Amino acid sequence: MGPWHALLSYPKGGRAWIGWSQGLPPAGERLGGQAFLLLFREGPRMLLSAAPADAQAPTSMAMLPDLPATHHARKVLGHDLMRTPARIGAKYFYDQRGCELFEAITRLPEYYPTRTEKALLQARGADIARSVGPCTSLIELGAGNCEKVRLLLSALQPQCFVGVDVAGDFVQAAVERLAREFPGLEVCAVEADITAPVALPARIAAEGRLVFYPGSSIGNFDPDQSMTLLRQMRTLAGAGGGLLIGIDLPKDLQVLEAAYNDAAGVTAEFNRNVLRHVNQCLDSDFDPAQWAHVAFFNAAHSRMEMHLQALQAVQVRWPGGARAFAQGERIHTENSYKYPLPLFLQMLTQAGFKACKAWTDERDWFAVIHARA
Numbered sequence: 001m002g003p004w005h006a007l008l009s010y011p012k013g014g015r016a017w018i019g020w021s022q023g024l025p026p027a028g029e030r031l032g033g034q035a036f037l038l039l040f041r042e043g044p045r046m047l048l049s050a051a052p053a054d055a056q057a058p059t060s061m062a063m064l065p066d067l068p069a070t071h072h073a074r075k076v077l078g079h080d081l082m083r084t085p086a087r088i089g090a091k092y093f094y095d096q097r098g099c100e101l102f103e104a105i106t107r108l109p110e111y112y113p114t115r116t117e118k119a120l121l122q123a124r125g126a127d128i129a130r131s132v133g134p135c136t137s138l139i140e141l142g143a144g145n146c147e148k149v150r151l152l153l154s155a156l157q158p159q160c161f162v163g164v165d166v167a168g169d170f171v172q173a174a175v176e177r178l179a180r181e182f183p184g185l186e187v188c189a190v191e192a193d194i195t196a197p198v199a200l201p202a203r204i205a206a207e208g209r210l211v212f213y214p215g216s217s218i219g220n221f222d223p224d225q226s227m228t229l230l231r232q233m234r235t236l237a238g239a240g241g242g243l244l245i246g247i248d249l250p251k252d253l254q255v256l257e258a259a260y261n262d263a264a265g266v267t268a269e270f271n272r273n274v275l276r277h278v279n280q281c282l283d284s285d286f287d288p289a290q291w292a293h294v295a296f297f298n299a300a301h302s303r304m305e306m307h308l309q310a311l312q313a314v315q316v317r318w319p320g321g322a323r324a325f326a327q328g329e330r331i332h333t334e335n336s337y338k339y340p341l342p343l344f345l346q347m348l349t350q351a352g353f354k355a356c357k358a359w360t361d362e363r364d365w366f367a368v369i370h371a372r373a
């Protein structure tokens with residue numbers, strides 16, 4: 001059993017995280033320094049009640065798999081904040097508010113990747129289906145609301161769609177909506193962090209798998225991590241299967257920088273929101289208003305970078321740590337690699353993929369690639 005934690009919300013707006021790494025924490029054990037009374041049904045994922053022994057019952061509870069609040073993740077977060085320059089892992093963008101802000105980003109006039117990729121999938125769906133051939137299961141990684149796959153289902157006609165996402169309930173609801181819209185399509189939701197090898201239920205046939213990883217999300221990993229991910233995707237696809245992946249290509253500096261510095265300030269808010277999420281996970285006291293959004297293209301690494309820059313001298317504290325930031329000092333929050341197409345095709349080959357076919361839009365801003373496992 002992997003690490004688990006529960007998020008408890010209390011009537012007066014207080015929140016508490018409790019976490020444990022193996023099996024069931026015994027009822028009444030001291031967790032996170034407080035005595036909690038825990039009642040379970042059918043294993044740790046069915047939490048009936050959890051409350052500090054001497055306090056009001058929480059108004060809501062959520063059981064989550066290994067997400068940011070685990071002990072290990074807190075250690076990594078604290079360690080990353082002590083580095084020079086400090087950094088925060090990009091996964092911390094995606095709390096509830098972060099997901100909403102990202103959705104808003106995808107609709108911004110300056111943020112071209114989402115609409116360019118969608119247009120490509122729509123326009124080239126039939127070509128993609130021809131390249132893929134018979135597809136038994138379509139497996140989307142980081143599926144979220146399963147919006148993009150709608151553009152492919154009619155062309156690919158898979159028997160089964162598998163949505164994989166770290167937000168299990170969210171993806172479960174999304175695949176159920178798909179099943180209603182596409183009668184005859186079997187659906188399955190898998191709650192998993194895609195940075196680790198993903199295990200699918202035994203009923204998902206090993207043959208005819210197409211792994212779908214859209215959105216140029218691969219660009220948010222460093223090249224080494226991307227290679228590991230691509231190898232894992234190849235294993236998941238299996239012999240005879242394939243990968244359909246979206247990547248953002250290098251382009252005009254102005255276009256790139258505008259996409260991450262939108263006029264409405266949504267990306268700036270998305271960037272600053274990471275501090276609220278870190279405060280929740282680490283119990284730190286960042287004040288987002290003390291930080292400015294900075295985004296620029298780093299040509300040497302062919303990547304957009306996002307940072308938060310201290311507007312004044314800032315002192316941040318959290319249990320077991322503290323850091324003083326000088327005015328102008330930055331925290332590195334995101335990289336978004338823009339791979340030239342030939343380089344990315346090479347990476348796919350290095351990861352063990354064979355023949356690749358790529359489609360780009362008329363401006364060569366974005367590519368969708370089909371690679372055979």
Ligand code: AVI
Nearest residue numbers: 105215216217220260267336
């Ligand atoms: C999710 N990912 C592909 C986005 C990107 O463009 O790297 C995240 C993002 N960051 C700022 N704007 C959008």
